[in-house]
Amino acid sequence: MSININSPIPKKNRRQRSRTVDPFIPYLLRRWNEGCQNGSILFIEIQKQGFRGQATMVRNFLHPFRKNLLNLEKDGSQSVSIAFEMPSSQTIAYWILKKPEDRKEEHEKIIEQIKSVLPKLDLTITQARAFAAMIRQQHTDELDSWIKAVEQSSYQIWKNFGMEPKKEAAGV
Structure with a gap:
């Protein structure tokens, strides 16, 4: 039996398996379009809704969106978002x-967006x-009040960080 190298290779009909993440796709797309593009956060959110898969499944699902920098609607239509790559921590x-005086407005806007998604970071x-300003200006008299605040x-x-100067002062 000879094989003609010019003939197309017949494709087997494979059944498309549903993914564990499939029931949660509408929610993930809605949250993505709302601006939550952190796979870990989205994983935790859908876990609370009954998702039994792994975080890597959510990351794998989100990867093409990050790669293409697109917002996808439920109906599959695409709307291009502003190309933005999250800066490193x-x-x-x-x-x-x-x-x-050295802060840039665009950086402050990004910080504000991060704080809106993760409100706990505002206090941090x-x-x-406050600590950086105190050290930069060498206002050591403010250290005790800063430690009390943290x-x-x-x-x-912050509690642990605030304890370090006390330990050093006590010679521990």
Whole structure:
């Protein structure tokens, strides 16, 4: 039996399997278009709705949207969004800790968008900026009041951070 290399290869009819993420696609698309494009957050949200898959399934589903920088509607139509690549956390930290007079408006807008999605970061950013200003201006007399403020914070990381100067002062 000879095979003609010019003839098309017959395709097997394969049944399209539904993915675990399929029932949650309308929700994921709606949240994506609302601006929540963080796969981890979306994974947690659909887990609460009964999703039994893994976070990688959500990331794999979202990957083409990030790659193409498109917003997809429920009906499958595409609307191009402004091309925007999320800066690294290191870059965002740099923007947060800059002197107020050196901050750029576009960076502040991105920080505000992040705070609107993750409101807990608002207090963290405020405390970080206060600490940076205190150190930059060498206002060591403000350290005790800053430590008291972070100790009253609900964030353990700030409580731990605030304890370090006390330990150093006590010689621990």
